[in-house]
Amino acid sequence: MSLSDLISKPDLVAGVTHIYLRSIGSPTDIPAPETSVQDRLVRDNVISGDCRAISDNFGPRRAYACLEWYRQIQKPDYWSEFLGRVSIRRKSVLDIGCGPGVTVAQCIERGAASVVGLDSDIEYLSIASELIGGDSRASLCNATAERLPIRDQSFDVVVCRVALNYMPLDTVISEVARVLKRDGTFCVIVHGFWYYYRMLFANPRRRAYGLSVIKNGLVRLVKKGERERFLAVRPLSSAARRAGLHMQEHWSPASRSDYFGAVFRRS
Numbered sequence: 220m221s222l223s224d225l226i227s228k229p230d231l232v233a234g235v236t237h238i239y240l241r242s243i244g245s246p247t248d249i250p251a252p253e254t255s256v257q258d259r260l261v262r263d264n265v266i267s268g269d270c271r272a273i274s275d276n277f278g279p280r281r282a283y284a285c286l287e288w289y290r291q292i293q294k295p296d297y298w299s300e301f302l303g304r305v306s307i308r309r310k311s312v313l314d315i316g317c318g319p320g321v322t323v324a325q326c327i328e329r330g331a332a333s334v335v336g337l338d339s340d341i342e343y344l345s346i347a348s349e350l351i352g353g354d355s356r357a358s359l360c361n362a363t364a365e366r367l368p369i370r371d372q373s374f375d376v377v378v379c380r381v382a383l384n385y386m387p388l389d390t391v392i393s394e395v396a397r398v399l400k401r402d403g404t405f406c407v408i409v410h411g412f413w414y415y416y417r418m419l420f421a422n423p424r425r426r427a428y429g430l431s432v433i434k435n436g437l438v439r440l441v442k443k444g445e446r447e448r449f450l451a452v453r454p455l456s457s458a459a460r461r462a463g464l465h466m467q468e469h470w471s472p473a474s475r476s477d478y479f480g481a482v483f484r485r486s
């Protein structure tokens with residue numbers, strides 16, 4: 220079954236998402252798929268015969284695409300209405316670290332004039348191209364956020380969803396400021412400390428992962444380090460200010476939340 224067929228069926232998307240989250244040791248409140256859904260996913264070689272893992276044939280990136288589809292389309296308030304915070308309609312939008320392209324699809328859905336999805340991972344871009352399916356308003360670009368192959372002041376809006384944690388903060392934010400038009404908007408969602416802290420109570424693999432990211436985050440407090448790390452509001456807003464971007468708002472759904480979001484304006 221192709222990914223675009225699969226995402227048109229909410230029960231299959233929820234089923235894949237549940238199995239993917241369980242397989243990586245992440246807690247989930249999505250109910251386990253019913254037997255008929257499991258049978259369908261096994262038959263189409265999306266999940267393993269024992270319904271415990273994503274099949275090698277389908278792969279973790281497609282499963283992640285389902286997770287994002289589930290969160291953004293079936294549960295649009297999951298990120299506290301990330302895109303609802305900026306005006307997208309008739310705007311030119313750049314999505315940095317677009318991964319499987321679900322946010323790109325969402326921007327089109329919300330009336331953007333044009334959207335460029337940029338990612339360094341070619342496999343994610345091929346999934347994004349499957350999902351976006353030749354819409355003339357969307358294009359994809361294989362490049363790194365550290366060196367955007369984009370002219371100065373080209374975009375009204377730059378968005379970046381849970382990707383800045385993996386990127387060198389100062390370099391990428393000054394690239395964002397460079398490609399934004401005057402008065403342009405930069406909207407981000409990042410994982411904070413508590414997202415990684417909660418991994419410490421998951422399975423051993425996830426625990427080791429969480430520990431290493433927390434260590435990277437602590438190292439970055441005292442010296443520059445660019446590996447995956449948690450981010451906090453103040454260092455993010457300081458990096459943005461140095462680049463000429465001013466924070467307009469930041470939000471998180473609760474204290475000790477897994478993530479927070481922020482909106483910046485270029486002066």
Ligand SMILES: C[S@@+](CC[C@H](N)C(=O)[O-])C[C@H]1O[C@@H](n2cnc3c(N)ncnc32)[C@H](O)[C@@H]1O
Nearest residue numbers: 287316317318338339340363364380381382385
């Ligand atoms: C957790 S995924 C988020 C994907 C997408 N924004 C979403 O919300 O589903 C992080 C993405 O950032 C991309 N990425 C990480 N470092 C990057 C870099 N330096 N330049 C461009 N993309 C990068 C990864 O390839 C991956 O697709």
